[in-house]
Amino acid sequence: xxxxVVTRLAVIGCGLIGSSVIRAARAKxxxxxIAVYDLSPGVRERVTALxxxxxxxxxxxKAVEGADLVIFATPPAIIGVVAGQAARGFAPGxxxxxxxxxxxxxxxxxxxxxxxxVFVVPGHPIAGTEQSGPDAGLAGLFENRFTILxxxxxxxxxxxxxAVEKLSAFWTALGAKVETMDEKHHDLVLAVTSHLPHLIxxxxxxxxxxxxxxxxxxxxxxxxxxxxxFTRIAASDPVMWRDVFLLNKDAVLEILGRFxxxxxxxxxxxxxxxxxKLEALFTRTRSIRREVIxxxxxxxxxxxxxxxxxx
Amino acid sequence: xxxxVVTRLAVIGCGLIGSSVIRAARAKxxxxxIAVYDLSPGVRERVTALxxxxxxxxxxxKAVEGADLVIFATPPAIIGVVAGQAARGFAPGxxxxxxxxxxxxxxxxxxxxxxxxVFVVPGHPIAGTEQSGPDAGLAGLFENRFTILxxxxxxxxxxxxxAVEKLSAFWTALGAKVETMDEKHHDLVLAVTSHLPHLIxxxxxxxxxxxxxxxxxxxxxxxxxxxxxFTRIAASDPVMWRDVFLLNKDAVLEILGRFxxxxxxxxxxxxxxxxxKLEALFTRTRSIRREVIxxxxxxxxxxxxxxxxxx
Numbered sequence: 001x002x003x004x005v006v007t008r009l010a011v012i013g014c015g016l017i018g019s020s021v022i023r024a025a026r027a028k029x030x031x032x033x034i035a036v037y038d039l040s041p042g043v044r045e046r047v048t049a050l051x052x053x054x055x056x057x058x059x060x061x062k063a064v065e066g067a068d069l070v071i072f073a074t075p076p077a078i079i080g081v082v083a084g085q086a087a088r089g090f091a092p093g094x095x096x097x098x099x100x101x102x103x104x105x106x107x108x109x110x111x112x113x114x115x116x117x118v119f120v121v122p123g124h125p126i127a128g129t130e131q132s133g134p135d136a137g138l139a140g141l142f143e144n145r146f147t148i149l150x151x152x153x154x155x156x157x158x159x160x161x162x163a164v165e166k167l168s169a170f171w172t173a174l175g176a177k178v179e180t181m182d183e184k185h186h187d188l189v190l191a192v193t194s195h196l197p198h199l200i201x202x203x204x205x206x207x208x209x210x211x212x213x214x215x216x217x218x219x220x221x222x223x224x225x226x227x228x229x230f231t232r233i234a235a236s237d238p239v240m241w242r243d244v245f246l247l248n249k250d251a252v253l254e255i256l257g258r259f260x261x262x263x264x265x266x267x268x269x270x271x272x273x274x275x276x277k278l279e280a281l282f283t284r285t286r287s288i289r290r291e292v293i294x295x296x297x298x299x300x301x302x303x304x305x306x307x308x309x310x311x
Numbered sequence: 312x313x314x315x316v317v318t319r320l321a322v323i324g325c326g327l328i329g330s331s332v333i334r335a336a337r338a339k340x341x342x343x344x345i346a347v348y349d350l351s352p353g354v355r356e357r358v359t360a361l362x363x364x365x366x367x368x369x370x371x372x373k374a375v376e377g378a379d380l381v382i383f384a385t386p387p388a389i390i391g392v393v394a395g396q397a398a399r400g401f402a403p404g405x406x407x408x409x410x411x412x413x414x415x416x417x418x419x420x421x422x423x424x425x426x427x428x429v430f431v432v433p434g435h436p437i438a439g440t441e442q443s444g445p446d447a448g449l450a451g452l453f454e455n456r457f458t459i460l461x462x463x464x465x466x467x468x469x470x471x472x473x474a475v476e477k478l479s480a481f482w483t484a485l486g487a488k489v490e491t492m493d494e495k496h497h498d499l500v501l502a503v504t505s506h507l508p509h510l511i512x513x514x515x516x517x518x519x520x521x522x523x524x525x526x527x528x529x530x531x532x533x534x535x536x537x538x539x540x541f542t543r544i545a546a547s548d549p550v551m552w553r554d555v556f557l558l559n560k561d562a563v564l565e566i567l568g569r570f571x572x573x574x575x576x577x578x579x580x581x582x583x584x585x586x587x588k589l590e591a592l593f594t595r596t597r598s599i600r601r602e603v604i605x606x607x608x609x610x611x612x613x614x615x616x617x618x619x620x621x622x
Contacts, residue, residue, distance in 0.1 A: 101536075126533045126535050126536045127535055128535075128536075129613030129614045130600070130613060130614070131613050136613065138613070140618070145535050146532055146533055146535075148533075179532075188524060188525055189525050189529050189530075189533055190533065190536055192518075192519050192522060192525050192529075192530060192538070193519070193529070193530055193533040193534050193536045193537065193538040194533070194536025194537045194538065195537075196515065196518075197515060197536070197537035197538050197540065197541055198537050199574075199577065200511055200515060200541075200574075201537070201540075201596075202577070202592060202593055202596050203570065203573050203574050203577050204507065204508060204511060204570060205596040205599055206573055206577075206592050206595065206596055207503075207507075207566075207569050207570045207573045208503050208504070208599075209595065209596070209599060210569075210573070211503060211566075211569065213499060214499060214500050214503050216599075216602075218500045218503075218504070219500075219503060219504055219599075220599075220602050220603055220606045220608065221457055221490075221606060221608070222437045222457055222459075222500055222501065222504040222505070223504050223603050223606075223608050223609070224437050224438055224439075224456050224457075224608050224609075225412075225437045225439075225501055225504045225505025225508070226504065226505045226506075226508035226509050226512070226544050227503070227504040227505065227508050228603050228608055228609045229508065229512075229540055229541075229543065229544060230508055230511075230540075231596070231599055231600035231603050231609070232540065232600060232609075232614075232615065233537050233540060234593075234596035234597065234599070234600065235596070235597045235599075235600035235601075236593075236597075238589075238590050238593035238594045238597060239590060241589070241593050242586050242589040242590040242593060243586075245581045245589055246581070246584055246586055246589070249581055249582065249584075252581060253578065253581060253582060255518075255522075256574075256578055258518050258521075258522065259514065259515060259518045260571075260574070262514050262517055262518045262521070263510075263511075263514050263567075263571070266510065266513070266514050266517075267564065267567055270556045270557070270560055270563060270564060271560065271564060273557055273560075275553045275554075275557055278549075278552070278553040278556055278557070279549050279550060279553040281513060281517050282513055282545070282547075282549035282552050282553060283549045284517065284520065285512075285513050285516040285517055285520070285542070285545035285546070286545065286546045286547075286549060288516055288519075288520060288527075288530075288531075288542055288545070288546075289441070289542035289543060289545065289546035290546075291527075291531050292531055292534050292539050292542050295531045295532060295534075297531065297532070297534050297535050297539055298534070298535075298539045298542070298543075298617075299617040299618065301617070302440030302441060302442050302447065302449070303440045303441070303543075303615075304543065304614075304615040304616075304617035305615075305616070305617055306609075306610040306612070306615035306616055306617060307451070307610065
């Protein structure tokens with residue numbers, strides 16, 4: 001096996017994504033040593049019990065010492081604060097990155113918190129599950145999924161570009177396909193492909209839970225009609241998603257505005273009995289799933305292949 | 312093996328659901344003989360090639376002859392018309408049912424089309440996939456899923472109750488759990504658990520496809536952030552879903568109104584930075600997924616277990 005891409009990896013915040021990074025790095029031999037910090041004593045205990053890290057710290061400054069790659073995987077709103085706490089420990093030349101679902105706000109916070117001696121390269125793997133915590137991590141989570149890096153556009157110096165290259169090599173080693181993008185565009189794209197879907201799922205599950213004339217028992221029993229799909233996304237980590245909507249407010253509200261406009265038009269088509277319009281939309285959307293499957297981002301099996309008997 | 316529940320089953324319209332009924336009936340020995348009618352020559356050819364039926368007809372009147380159970384599985388809007396065409400062939404005492412996702416309008420159309428010599432008991436199995444056609448059917452589709460029957464409330468005579476009992480036994484034999492409900496309540500419950508989720512999924516996929524500042528390629532590549540889930544439902548049969556929204560207009564628009572109200576409140580919470588409200592909703596919705604899983608209506612595996620590597 002060739003030398004690991006990263007000599008010492010520090011993962012700050014070890015939930016679903018942090019622990020998946022660690023598991024993938026171990027499985028692929030992408031990191032020599034792995035250090036972990038988490039604010040929660042319970043999480044630190046689980047990380048220790050699971051044997052995920054070479055060293056587990058209750059102080060972020062200690063955790064990042066000697067690391068050539070530091071990945072912040074806390075809820076997005078506190079990344080800047082924790083980076084500020086850790087900053088004294090950063091090794092000169094270290095790459096400082098993250099996995100947050102919002103990039104402009106988090107990138108700004110990271111750059112503000114970090115000294116000039118390190119290279120800040122914000123990142124975001126487009127992968128996850130609805131589960132949380134260090135036990136939920138999966139070694140294969142990033143396989144064939146995209147990771148977006150948002151290098152600073154005002155830096156074209158060789159050391160910075162080398163840092164971007166190394167971070168890209170790390171994610172590639174974990175099985176991901178790496179793309180670069182500017183932070184604002186990332187936030188708009190993800191508002192469409194991730195933030196709005198989550199908002200809508202949380203909302204519809206909330207609506208169904210609140211009705212008077214349909215009982216919660218009925219909603220649960222007959223959920224296989226479509227509703228159950230939405231409950232998966234609406235089971236995602238509440239704190240992380242609170243942060244995403246607050247930190248990417250503008251893009252989310254913009255895309256939500258478009259969604260609402262379209263929904264009003266669709267509602268009017270139903271009210272007016274315009275079957276042709278409905279059928280045309282439903283035919284167009286059908287072809288998009290085929291493209292998602294062809295792009296390797298989705299299972300072709302019916303119902304996601306979730307029920308063995310349906311396979 | 313005991314005698315089949317049904318001596319001769321006629322399935323009128325042989326797509327995903329019709330062919331799943333046949334496959335399940337064969338697998339469970341629930342029907343002695345099976346006759347099929349479909350309007351489409353291509354579908355009739357596939358049904359023949361797949362060996363699904365004992366006899367395939369191009370005339371609904373012939374297909375229903377001698378059948379003690381006739382199940383209409385065409386798109387919902389034409390069930391009444393096709394039932395009218397078939398009516399001359401109905402055997403006296405036959406049970407006439409369907410699988411349509413809307414019950415008040417379809418039940419009314421069925422009753423109008425059928426002579427007094429048969430027993431009309433509308434039905435709806437809450438099961439499906441995003442795929443269509445006779446090749447898409449699955450023998451296990453109804454296993455552990457609910458089938459709702461909507462018997463006429465103005466009939467308590469013994470022959471009618473015996474017909475309801477026999478239809479219930481048929482679905483039970485196919486693996487389903489049977490519930491009865493009045494048609495209007497069915498339409499309201501399904502507006503929540505199925506019709507609104509489909510409407511929202513179609514809409515969000517349409518919105519994402521229409522944007523100028525985010526390319527379709529980006530939407531596809533980064534769809535694993537949540538969007539891909541919605542593409543599954545939005546790949547469902549366009550004609551069937553056109554019919555559902557037109558036939559269940561009132562209930563769909565009522566529930567859509569509630570959804571839109573809630574979405575406005577959520578949007579305002581984001582705009583005003585009310586993190587506590589967001590977190591409270593997201594925490595509440597998380598627990599609902601647990602109930603759906605506990606009710607046996609969903610896989611507990613992360614990401615629906617769709618990616619083997621994630622299992």
